[in-house]
Amino acid sequence: MSMPKIHYHNLTPSLYTLCIGLLFSILLFGGCAGESESEDFITSVNFEEAEFAPFVEPDFPFITTSMDGRNLGSGFPEDNIAARVLAIKLGEDAYLSFDTDMLRWSVAWTGEFMPMVTMAQISYQDFHNKDNLIPTISGEPKITTGLYPGWNGSNPQFTDPRPAPANPDMLAWGPLPTEIGRWNGLYLNDGEVVLSYSVKGVGIFEKPGSIKINDETGFIRTISTQGSREELTMVAAEVTNGTRSEIRGNSAYIYHGENEESITAVGFTEEIAGVTIDVIADRYIVLSIAAGNNDLEFNAIIWKGSTAQTGTFEQMLSDSKPDMPEFIKGGSSPWNEEVLTRGQISPDTAAFVTDLLTLPIPNPWKRNVRVVDVAFFGGSRAAVVTFEGDVWLVDGIDDDLKRLSWKRFASGLYEPQSIEVIDNQVYIFGKEGIVRFHDLNDDGAADYYENFSNLMVQSIETREWASDMVHAPDSSFYISKFGALDMGPETSSPKSLMGFRAGSPHDGSILKISADGRQIETYATGFRGPYIGIHPETGVLSASDQQGNYMPSTPVMLVGKGDYYGVPATAHLDPIPDVTPPLAWLPHRVDRSGISQVWVTSDKMGPLNGEMIHMSYGRPGLFRVTIDSTGKGVQGGISLLKGHYPAPTMKGVINPTDGQLYVTGFSLWGTNTSTISALLRIRYTGMESHFPEKFYVRDGGIVIKFDTPLDEETAKDPGNYIVKRWNYERTEKYGSGHFKLDGTAGEDILPVVEVGLSDDRKSLFIAVPDIKVVMQMEVSYNLKSEKGATLEDVLWFTINDVVEPDLPAEGFSEFKLDEISYDYDAQLALEKGNNVPTLALGSQLFLKMGCIACHAVDQNSEGKIGPGMVGLFHADRPLKDGTTVIADEAYIKESILNPGEKEVEGFEEGMPSFLGILSETEIESLVLYIKSL
Numbered sequence: 001m002s003m004p005k006i007h008y009h010n011l012t013p014s015l016y017t018l019c020i021g022l023l024f025s026i027l028l029f030g031g032c033a034g035e036s037e038s039e040d041f042i043t044s045v046n047f048e049e050a051e052f053a054p055f056v057e058p059d060f061p062f063i064t065t066s067m068d069g070r071n072l073g074s075g076f077p078e079d080n081i082a083a084r085v086l087a088i089k090l091g092e093d094a095y096l097s098f099d100t101d102m103l104r105w106s107v108a109w110t111g112e113f114m115p116m117v118t119m120a121q122i123s124y125q126d127f128h129n130k131d132n133l134i135p136t137i138s139g140e141p142k143i144t145t146g147l148y149p150g151w152n153g154s155n156p157q158f159t160d161p162r163p164a165p166a167n168p169d170m171l172a173w174g175p176l177p178t179e180i181g182r183w184n185g186l187y188l189n190d191g192e193v194v195l196s197y198s199v200k201g202v203g204i205f206e207k208p209g210s211i212k213i214n215d216e217t218g219f220i221r222t223i224s225t226q227g228s229r230e231e232l233t234m235v236a237a238e239v240t241n242g243t244r245s246e247i248r249g250n251s252a253y254i255y256h257g258e259n260e261e262s263i264t265a266v267g268f269t270e271e272i273a274g275v276t277i278d279v280i281a282d283r284y285i286v287l288s289i290a291a292g293n294n295d296l297e298f299n300a301i302i303w304k305g306s307t308a309q310t311g312t313f314e315q316m317l318s319d320s321k322p323d324m325p326e327f328i329k330g331g332s333s334p335w336n337e338e339v340l341t342r343g344q345i346s347p348d349t350a351a352f353v354t355d356l357l358t359l360p361i362p363n364p365w366k367r368n369v370r371v372v373d374v375a376f377f378g379g380s381r382a383a384v385v386t387f388e389g390d391v392w393l394v395d396g397i398d399d400d401l402k403r404l405s406w407k408r409f410a411s412g413l414y415e416p417q418s419i420e421v422i423d424n425q426v427y428i429f430g431k432e433g434i435v436r437f438h439d440l441n442d443d444g445a446a447d448y449y450e451n452f453s454n455l456m457v458q459s460i461e462t463r464e465w466a467s468d469m470v471h472a473p474d475s476s477f478y479i480s481k482f483g484a485l486d487m488g489p490e491t492s493s494p495k496s497l498m499g500f501r502a503g504s505p506h507d508g509s510i511l512k513i514s515a516d517g518r519q520i521e522t523y524a525t526g527f528r529g530p531y532i533g534i535h536p537e538t539g540v541l542s543a544s545d546q547q548g549n550y551m552p553s554t555p556v557m558l559v560g561k562g563d564y565y566g567v568p569a570t571a572h573l574d575p576i577p578d579v580t581p582p583l584a585w586l587p588h589r590v591d592r593s594g595i596s597q598v599w600v601t602s603d604k605m606g607p608l609n610g611e612m613i614h615m616s617y618g619r620p621g622l623f624r625v626t627i628d629s630t631g632k633g634v635q636g637g638i639s640l641l642k643g644h645y646p647a648p649t650m651k652g653v654i655n656p657t658d659g660q661l662y663v664t665g666f667s668l669w670g671t672n673t674s675t676i677s678a679l680l681r682i683r684y685t686g687m688e689s690h691f692p693e694k695f696y697v698r699d700g701g702i703v704i705k706f707d708t709p710l711d712e713e714t715a716k717d718p719g720n721y722i723v724k725r726w727n728y729e730r731t732e733k734y735g736s737g738h739f740k741l742d743g744t745a746g747e748d749i750l751p752v753v754e755v756g757l758s759d760d761r762k763s764l765f766i767a768v769p770d771i772k773v774v775m776q777m778e779v780s781y782n783l784k785s786e787k788g789a790t791l792e793d794v795l796w797f798t799i800n801d802v803v804e805p806d807l808p809a810e811g812f813s814e815f816k817l818d819e820i821s822y823d824y825d826a827q828l829a830l831e832k833g834n835n836v837p838t839l840a841l842g843s844q845l846f847l848k849m850g851c852i853a854c855h856a857v858d859q860n861s862e863g864k865i866g867p868g869m870v871g872l873f874h875a876d877r878p879l880k881d882g883t884t885v886i887a888d889e890a891y892i893k894e895s896i897l898n899p900g901e902k903e904v905e906g907f908e909e910g911m912p913s914f915l916g917i918l919s920e921t922e923i924e925s926l927v928l929y930i931k932s933l
Helices: 013-030 307-319 839-848 889-897 920-932
Strands: 062-068 081-091 094-099 104-110 140-144 181-189 192-199 202-213 216-225 232-238 242-248 251-256 262-268 275-280 284-289 296-306 339-341 352-357 371-378 381-386 391-395 404-410 418-422 425-430 433-438 448-453 466-471 477-481 509-513 520-524 531-534 541-544 554-559 584-586 594-599 612-616 621-628 635-641 651-654 661-666 677-684 694-698 701-705 721-726 748-750 754-757 763-767 774-784 790-799 876-878 884-886
Touching: 081 104, 081 192, 081 202, 094 202, 094 216, 104 216, 140 216, 140 232, 140 296, 202 307, 216 232, 216 307, 232 262, 232 296, 242 275, 251 275, 251 307, 262 275, 262 284, 262 307, 296 307, 371 651, 371 677, 381 418, 381 661, 404 425, 418 466, 425 466, 425 477, 466 531, 477 531, 541 594, 554 594, 584 635, 584 790, 594 651, 612 651, 612 661, 621 694, 635 694, 694 790, 701 774, 701 790, 839 920, 889 920
Parallel strands: 371 418, 531 594
Antiparallel strands: 062 081, 081 094, 094 104, 104 140, 181 192, 181 448, 192 202, 202 216, 216 296, 232 284, 242 251, 251 262, 262 296, 275 284, 339 404, 352 677, 371 381, 371 661, 381 391, 391 404, 418 425, 425 433, 433 448, 466 477, 477 509, 509 520, 531 541, 541 554, 554 584, 594 612, 612 621, 621 635, 635 790, 651 661, 661 677, 694 701, 701 763, 721 748, 721 774, 754 763, 774 790, 876 884
């Protein structure tokens, strides 16, 4: 029989359940039908046409964010700022900002929730909007506390106990010292939040809530303590303009205002043995819990209003009773629906092809799904995390991808970029720290969001990203954090060195977290914006960084303990040590935004088995990295894995079941992509590959090994190779030009004097004179295989040590280096080319050099981080220093060679110099092209 199709994507949960029941009945009593007839599948996603609901979901109780409450007005503390808070909806238009670092109510308010202004929030529907702000509240503040512990021992503390920053103008960040307290996590229970923390070793659960009577809102703190070995104190409210205070029964009152027309009150719903209330300095209302108490459960009501409404507050006390839910058992899932998608399998047209795992857009919640990382449980199941702070579980990842089932698992996270699955438990790393999730009742949704570790200090600086997390073979974790880049909204952080602000003491670092999450150590420093990778068996740690100030181009590193990578603003060391050289550099035009790495540990990826893969956000694409450790210093070579990458390639993982590489990423900054986000499978087809197996530099030349025999005529022709080299300069300027070994601007062109072919005709020795230590070498070739296939590629090397070759051991029994003449005329080693500027050449260079990723050449500048080029020539350009300049030919040339000299207002991202990269002819051609737009 033919089954009816039911479109369930926008149904309510109850209607969805009814429809599923109906479908089951039809199947049970009416016979079986084909899968394609009974279920709807999403087969493609169009982000531009998708309709997304607001970032804050009406039925989900919290988001994790930051909060700046320093300007709330008279009577409120002026130091109230927090980098990590839970913004909780309490009902009745009442809200709470709970500072998980300091275990305090930073602000409770009424009216509107808060503006969605963080980077994830503001780009949620406007995908490339980067005009983010520091979060504040939208409504009317009622209750606050200042920058001190919300709980303590017998003596409350009204100063910040965290380690003082080195700069007196900086703020302290990070969690409370563990001897005072620790944030344990939150329970999600049927639309309510229960907070879990410990103070002086005493476990405390708290359910925040609200009560409304006569248009007056009171805030409820339902507290449950697990006994108390010593006296505890809780600061319930601070009033900075209090005139007098009093204690009446179980309640404390602070009067404020010129005529004491306002009052802040805190009280208990009933007398509780061992719990008292006090006011300190007519400013702080403090609750005390006596030592030796058994488990307690009580309500504290906090209210601010007109003195004439005090009776309403007292009615709140009588109407409110403690009501702590049985949250330990878990609550019902907020998301019962599944979303079905069907992947797109690529035909086997090359050795490696890209399959697309279709994302769940649209979905019942009209939620955006910008996937940033993926991890596998094993079998056909994976977990993905999105930049908007959701975790989804995906089932059905098999060979044909015909039925991918997506279900939501967790939400409310703070701009996470990493996910791991360990012993079937999901971990994410975001600005709140590392969160471990627990599904307490096995209903497919997380009930307990455990703070596995928040020891990594997080500042409120918006560009101090929680960028990456990897799990080590010894069960520890490595995490990486961006430097506090001098971009985005200004906060209280003073400027540091050029391009940086004074963020946290952990910014620009790689940190090691112990297996239990309770210990932290700084592993390596001096990064601008690091992402990392790890070999899951050997524990070898790798990283990349973002070109910018003090980072001249894109590096790939092998990271050791104590390494320093060249950014003094994030060294966190005194004295600053020597810079650790990277494994290899990549030119900016090749990879202008390096991200993480993944090791191919399976035996299912053919020529990539055992290799390191580096991911590029901006290109986007994948690079194979070879490691040469035969000399005194480790060094490497890099080649591009050509393929189709419709979205940025950011994070990757090997699926333990099929052994293939899965890659995620989303678009926010400038990138050459056709879609906002994608989950991809890079699949090995078994077809012959034409990229090199191994490649490395030796004294006297370059060795390249292929897995197919080469055509002898093209292989031995020196004219089929171009070899260049140059150094970078590490300065405070954004990026670097190219410089010859003598220090002048430009690139050395080295001649290929002879080419040797190995005995099996699968390897080359490209004889090149004057091999020296250099930051960047580039080798391009155009050959043919024995079967006539074109082998055309570019390889990039870094030479940290010149290693002597052993050609007989490499399979070159007939090729003798001592018979080669390396004499050459340096003046003859010049690139051939047209010395006449042309519009066509300028157009080609605009694409080749990556200019198109940052600068629009039409009226649509969406997603571009630099000024548009249309109508630029002879236009007035407003600069950051307040002056204006005309964009004539001289200005355009200066912007190409020294872009930091005149920075355009409104564009925060820097641009690298093309000094020594482009010839005068090429620069003139680019000017011609820009003038034509």
